[in-house]
Amino acid sequence: MNIARNIIAFSEDSIGCGNCWLNNFAANENCSSEFLNKILLNKEEKNYSKGAYLIKSGVLVSGVYCIQKGTVKVFKKGIKNKDFILWVARKGDIIGLNSFINDEVYSFSASALEETSACFIPSSDLKILLSKKPVAFVKLMGNVCDKLNFVEQRITSISKKTIKEQFAEILITISRNNSESDKNLVINYSVKDLASFVGTTKNYLYKILVEFTDQKILSVNNRKFAISNMNALSLIAAGENKLPK
Amino acid sequence: MEKRNINKINVPHCSQCDSFNSSMFCSLNNVEELNLSDNKVHNLYKKGQIIFFEGQQSRNLFCIFSGKVKIFKLGDDGKEQIVRFAKKGDVIGYRALLGGEKYFASASVMEDAMICSLPKFTIDELLNCNSKFAIQTIKLLSKDLRIAEQIILNMAQKPVRERIAEALIMLKQYYGIDEITETINTTLTREEIANIAGTSTETCIRILSEFNTDHIIKIIGKSIKITDVHKLLKIANVTE
Numbered sequence: 001m002n003i004a005r006n007i008i009a010f011s012e013d014s015i016g017c018g019n020c021w022l023n024n025f026a027a028n029e030n031c032s033s034e035f036l037n038k039i040l041l042n043k044e045e046k047n048y049s050k051g052a053y054l055i056k057s058g059v060l061v062s063g064v065y066c067i068q069k070g071t072v073k074v075f076k077k078g079i080k081n082k083d084f085i086l087w088v089a090r091k092g093d094i095i096g097l098n099s100f101i102n103d104e105v106y107s108f109s110a111s112a113l114e115e116t117s118a119c120f121i122p123s124s125d126l127k128i129l130l131s132k133k134p135v136a137f138v139k140l141m142g143n144v145c146d147k148l149n150f151v152e153q154r155i156t157s158i159s160k161k162t163i164k165e166q167f168a169e170i171l172i173t174i175s176r177n178n179s180e181s182d183k184n185l186v187i188n189y190s191v192k193d194l195a196s197f198v199g200t201t202k203n204y205l206y207k208i209l210v211e212f213t214d215q216k217i218l219s220v221n222n223r224k225f226a227i228s229n230m231n232a233l234s235l236i237a238a239g240e241n242k243l244p245k
Numbered sequence: 246m247e248k249r250n251i252n253k254i255n256v257p258h259c260s261q262c263d264s265f266n267s268s269m270f271c272s273l274n275n276v277e278e279l280n281l282s283d284n285k286v287h288n289l290y291k292k293g294q295i296i297f298f299e300g301q302q303s304r305n306l307f308c309i310f311s312g313k314v315k316i317f318k319l320g321d322d323g324k325e326q327i328v329r330f331a332k333k334g335d336v337i338g339y340r341a342l343l344g345g346e347k348y349f350a351s352a353s354v355m356e357d358a359m360i361c362s363l364p365k366f367t368i369d370e371l372l373n374c375n376s377k378f379a380i381q382t383i384k385l386l387s388k389d390l391r392i393a394e395q396i397i398l399n400m401a402q403k404p405v406r407e408r409i410a411e412a413l414i415m416l417k418q419y420y421g422i423d424e425i426t427e428t429i430n431t432t433l434t435r436e437e438i439a440n441i442a443g444t445s446t447e448t449c450i451r452i453l454s455e456f457n458t459d460h461i462i463k464i465i466g467k468s469i470k471i472t473d474v475h476k477l478l479k480i481a482n483v484t485e
Contacts, residue, residue, distance in 0.1 A: 078402040098391060145343060155328055156326045161321070
């Protein structure tokens with residue numbers, strides 16, 4: 001039974017945990033992938049089509065997801081059931097960590113923005129890993145710290161910046177994370193998603209988009225945005241256009 | 246006179262501290278606790294004094310023995326946005342310490358505070374040896390994250406009036422109510438309340454006086470008394 005499980009785990013590994021957070025961790029802490037596979041017996045790779053939910057808020061926590069491929073939006077439902085995107089997870093990111101730590105129900109939802117494959121690690125397995133390798137806690141902390149930094153930065157932007165400045169800021173964040181593969185800084189989000197990221201309405205965001213394209217900061221092509229003038233965009237994000245010249 | 250008295254207070258050993266059992270250090274054993282106590286230094290911070298600045302390198306963990314502290318970030322225009330409060334028994338600056346990073350926000354004192362600072366190496370030692378302490382820390386972190394996520398959600402979607410009502414409720418829950426005067430047990434300036442809700446001082450003053458005329462709150466000088474909690478909850482649109 002156990003051997004059979006091990007074989008499954010191995011074959012899954014060959015699918016590619018290369019960028020996985022756990023594998024990075026394993027490499028840094030000198031524990032072999034055999035060691036990881038022995039502990040993470042029940043991890044499974046799942047595929048999601050666009051729009052499919054990985055996590056629904058309010059459901060009991062069953063584990064965490066490591067993203068292998070694709071992008072996933074992590075969002076909350078606000079008043080009047082409006083979505084608000086907290087952050088966007090990419091290859092190598094891990095979702096559900098803070099709900100796992102507090103051991104309650106998921107406090108957010110996550111759904112795929114494009115074709116996504118994710119590796120599901122059940123809570124029980126992760127707990128065993130943590131009890132055998134307490135150093136992993138420090139890694140987890142780093143992960144949660146990064147999220148907190150980002151969220152606190154957003155709090156400040158939301159209260160001190162105009163929607164336009166915030167939108168510019170978010171475009172830059174998205175493109176920065178994309179840039180390794182996309183040279184043209186293409187952003188492949190729907191207007192609705194972008195609006196719920198900034199926390200505004202679709203119509204208003206559309207207006208800003210038109211303004212940006214008129215100023216040749218963005219170019220829109222087939223529902224994809226490309227940033228053509230990064231300097232102008234970062235000036236807007238920094239609120240420079242407000243200052244007297 | 247009062248300030249001189251605070252100066253004379255000797256901060257006890259961690260094990261004798263009132264908030265020891267409810268703080269993140271509750272899982273420490275005797276030896277670890279003694280080590281912590283031996284290495285800590287306590288200082289008095291006056292109202293308005295900055296404990297640490299955004300961008301500074303972190304060397305200490307701060308644990309609040311008494312007093313009240315606000316943690317804020319500066320916007321591009323130099324205006325502050327309060328992200329969190331801290332009171333007796335809370336620990337601040339732990340995030341930068343854990344990551345060995347620079348401080349991500351600044352902390353300043355709202356009411357004279359006695360603060361113990363614990364050097365980085367003792368905390369690192371604890372993290373490596375005591376897994377319960379590590380769990381405690383990460384739980385604290387994820388709790389902070391959840392609260393911060395809720396704040397951005399509110400800021401993005403709730404109108405100012407709701408946010409100010411919510412800020413008042415938050416302050417009441419966090420700091421409690423003074424037994425004699427029945428006011429919220431902290432004195433914030435109007436500007437600070439505006440900075441919690443993420444609005445301008447003018448709007449904050451206007452909405453607070455609206456609440457005052459509607460008999461939802463009573464403004465007594467700088468302190469605020471909540472007279473109609475149900476109405477305030479309804480305005481704040483709080484589900485919990």
